[in-house]
Amino acid sequence: MSDLTTAEANKNLVQPAGGIPAPGDKSNSTIISSSPYHGLWALTNRELKKWYKNPVILLLSLIQPVLWLGLFGKAMNFGAIFTDGAFSIPGLNIPKEIINQLGTMLMLNVFGTTDYFSFLAVGMLSFIVLFTAMFSGMSIVWDRRLGTLNKVMSTPVARGSIVMSKILSSVIRSLVQASIILVLAVLLGMNISNITAIGVLGTFASLALLSFGFSAIFLMLALRSTNQNTQMAVVNLLNLPLLFGSNALFPASFMPEWLQAFVKINPISYATDIGRQMLLGAGGMGTLAFDFAYLTAFAAAFSIVGIMLSWRLLTK
Amino acid sequence: MFNLTNVVMEMNGEMDANGGRRTIMQIRDLKKVFNGTVVAVDGVTFDVYEGEIFGFLGPNGAGKTTTISMLTTLLRPTSGTATVCGFDILKEPNEVRKRIGVVPQEYTADEDLTGYENIMFCADLYGIPRRISRERADELLRLVELEVAKDRKVETYSGGMRRRLELACGLINHPRVLFLDEPTLGLDVQTRAAVWQYIRKLKEEYGMTLFLTTHYLEEADALCDRIAIIDHGKIVKIGSPKELKDSLGGDVIELGVQESDDDLTPLISSVQHVKEVKRVSPSEYRIKSELGEVTAPMVIDALRSKGYRVNKISLTRPTLDQVYLELTGKSIREENGDRTQAMRQRMIMRRARS
Numbered sequence: 149m150s151d152l153t154t155a156e157a158n159k160n161l162v163q164p165a166g167g168i169p170a171p172g173d174k175s176n177s178t179i180i181s182s183s184p185y186h187g188l189w190a191l192t193n194r195e196l197k198k199w200y201k202n203p204v205i206l207l208l209s210l211i212q213p214v215l216w217l218g219l220f221g222k223a224m225n226f227g228a229i230f231t232d233g234a235f236s237i238p239g240l241n242i243p244k245e246i247i248n249q250l251g252t253m254l255m256l257n258v259f260g261t262t263d264y265f266s267f268l269a270v271g272m273l274s275f276i277v278l279f280t281a282m283f284s285g286m287s288i289v290w291d292r293r294l295g296t297l298n299k300v301m302s303t304p305v306a307r308g309s310i311v312m313s314k315i316l317s318s319v320i321r322s323l324v325q326a327s328i329i330l331v332l333a334v335l336l337g338m339n340i341s342n343i344t345a346i347g348v349l350g351t352f353a354s355l356a357l358l359s360f361g362f363s364a365i366f367l368m369l370a371l372r373s374t375n376q377n378t379q380m381a382v383v384n385l386l387n388l389p390l391l392f393g394s395n396a397l398f399p400a401s402f403m404p405e406w407l408q409a410f411v412k413i414n415p416i417s418y419a420t421d422i423g424r425q426m427l428l429g430a431g432g433m434g435t436l437a438f439d440f441a442y443l444t445a446f447a448a449a450f451s452i453v454g455i456m457l458s459w460r461l462l463t464k
Numbered sequence: 465m466f467n468l469t470n471v472v473m474e475m476n477g478e479m480d481a482n483g484g485r486r487t488i489m490q491i492r493d494l495k496k497v498f499n500g501t502v503v504a505v506d507g508v509t510f511d512v513y514e515g516e517i518f519g520f521l522g523p524n525g526a527g528k529t530t531t532i533s534m535l536t537t538l539l540r541p542t543s544g545t546a547t548v549c550g551f552d553i554l555k556e557p558n559e560v561r562k563r564i565g566v567v568p569q570e571y572t573a574d575e576d577l578t579g580y581e582n583i584m585f586c587a588d589l590y591g592i593p594r595r596i597s598r599e600r601a602d603e604l605l606r607l608v609e610l611e612v613a614k615d616r617k618v619e620t621y622s623g624g625m626r627r628r629l630e631l632a633c634g635l636i637n638h639p640r641v642l643f644l645d646e647p648t649l650g651l652d653v654q655t656r657a658a659v660w661q662y663i664r665k666l667k668e669e670y671g672m673t674l675f676l677t678t679h680y681l682e683e684a685d686a687l688c689d690r691i692a693i694i695d696h697g698k699i700v701k702i703g704s705p706k707e708l709k710d711s712l713g714g715d716v717i718e719l720g721v722q723e724s725d726d727d728l729t730p731l732i733s734s735v736q737h738v739k740e741v742k743r744v745s746p747s748e749y750r751i752k753s754e755l756g757e758v759t760a761p762m763v764i765d766a767l768r769s770k771g772y773r774v775n776k777i778s779l780t781r782p783t784l785d786q787v788y789l790e791l792t793g794k795s796i797r798e799e800n801g802d803r804t805q806a807m808r809q810r811m812i813m814r815r816a817r818s
Contacts (some may be wrong), residue, residue: 190588198576264579295570302566303637304558304588 191313260430269333271396281362285370331356342429360447506697519688522600565639715756
């Protein structure tokens with residue numbers, strides 16, 4: 149009861165000070181936009197500027213997937229097992245055509261495409277998205293340590309925009325990097341006979357959704373963290389299980405049942421599946437509609453939770 | 465709770481007594497407890513008037529930064545209320561944020577970006593239209609004399625330049641209240657003086673209220689209109705530097721006279737402004753008085769007129785250091801006496817704050 153009186157008294161007492169500017173006070177000329185999204189682009193742009201102004205980081209981040217693509221994709225030449233004269237059974241004279249036919253069928257059956265390199269190239273697109281998203285949490289840890297986060301929070305920028313800008317910049321970075329990987333893969337011999345504009349657009353849409361979800365998850369993990377080492381440890385702990393527990397490197401049919409079950413809930417599998425269906429014309433593990441629905445739900449759920457947590461956790 | 469209302473009523477009465485100055489910030493019983501045990505701010509109540517420079521002084525871990533963090537809406541108080549520019553920090557934090565500028569202790573400018581890009585980034589956070597923000601950025605960069613360096617990356621800036629850039633960024637929204645947390649921490653003496661010059665210039669230019677914390681007592685003494693000394697999360701004294709110094713009992717005059725058996729204490733006590741006289745030795749007296757520079761000659765005259773000769777005199781004015789020492793029990797420079805304890809406290813605080 150008395151609380152209320154105090155609050156009212158405060159208002160009455162101070163309100164005039166807010167209304168009438170003192171002489172020489174220029175604050176009344178301050179124009180502040182009322183849009184709740186102001187600052188979102190400024191924050192996103194800041195992240196992007198730091199990134200594209202430092203091409204070394206971009207190059208370094210591309211090295212790993214390109215190495216995987218080059219070494220893994222070219223060395224694991226599964227197709228070669230079954231091609232001309234790859235093997236012969238003593239006493240049986242199997243015509244080469246039959247062996248080749250058999251090989252093609254086996255490859256199509258297991259990988260959905262006749263060459264492993266193309267199969268892996270699509271998987272690498274998801275890989276680069278996952279890696280970029282994992283490190284998106286690091287920037288918020290740095291911002292907190294350097295005091296930048298506090299500085300931003302003392303401005304009227306919406307708390308949700310702070311998290312959203314980090315997610316957006318991570319999505320944009322991922323897509324740029326994925327484009328570069330795709331071009332490199334084509335140059336290295338990826339099968340492009342089935343590529344269409346719609347296929348490329350659909351693939352990138354799925355990658356964007358994947359990036360949204362994962363960036364939100366890793367940002368949430370970093371919201372209260374002040375220690376970049378913890379964040380690094382979490383990233384190292386999760387990256388390989390997430391990658392190998394998906395169909396990005398190998399088809400799920402290779403795997404034991406318990407791992408297949410994990411592949412089925414891992415969103416990376418769905419983004420990769422979309423890519424393989426739309427870029428390579430391969431048969432997938434689900435329909436395109438289901439894959440997209442799954443990824444959309446994944447992205448939406450974690451972005452919303454991320455924004456809600458940012459309201460709670462950013463202000464202590 | 466009920467006496468809070470009374471405080472407000474009294475404040476209403478005091479408005480006129482304060483030369484009609486308006487209250488721009490009201491802090492009432494503000495409290496912050498971290499992790500349920502560490503009491504960082506223990507119920508502070510004070511007012512800040514429009515247009516003044518208000519200084520917050522205290523040893524490390526006294527609660528200065530925590531108080532600033534609450535007033536700038538970064539931390540939620542555990543209990544108590546505060547209004548800034550008439551808006552409640554809990555109920556309308558966004559209205560508060562629009563009207564304040566913050567210059568944090570740390571260097572927050574982005575090293576990878578140029579000075580100009582940094583200031584424009586700040587402008588965008590406030591949603592200031594480009595047309596206006598460009599003009600303001602140029603004006604502010606000129607004021608802090610960073611025009612020449614504005615297109616250089618911040619990583620090439622010196623400490624003083626960075627501090628000036630932070631100042632400019634804090635002013636981009638033309639705030640009514642500017643919060644400065646240790647604005648000269650870690651700067652050398654000349655740079656400190658320069659930074660203060662900028663702060664004063666900016667204040668004159670924009671006519672705002674300044675709320676600052678500092679370690680440097682001389683600075684607080686020279687710059688602040690009013691000072692609050694905070695220790696263990698509580699405000700132990702508040703007033704103008706002069707009031708604080710006067711609270712020690714005024715100036716000290718030490719007097720040497722030709723040795724005599726007469727006790728001159730009654731004679732000296734009769735002089736105007738003299739508050740306390742103590743005979744230290746048969747020929748030495750220690751006088752506490754207000755307006756020492758006026759009183760000292762009057763004491764000499766009084767003694768001479770009775771035929772006593774003064775052969776030695778010294779006048780000591782109290783410093784803020786002495787006030788600080790008396791109130792917090794430690795000199796601001798020796799506050800890390802018990803280092804392990806201080807370190808532990810800082811670690812707790814840091815962890816608690818994160």
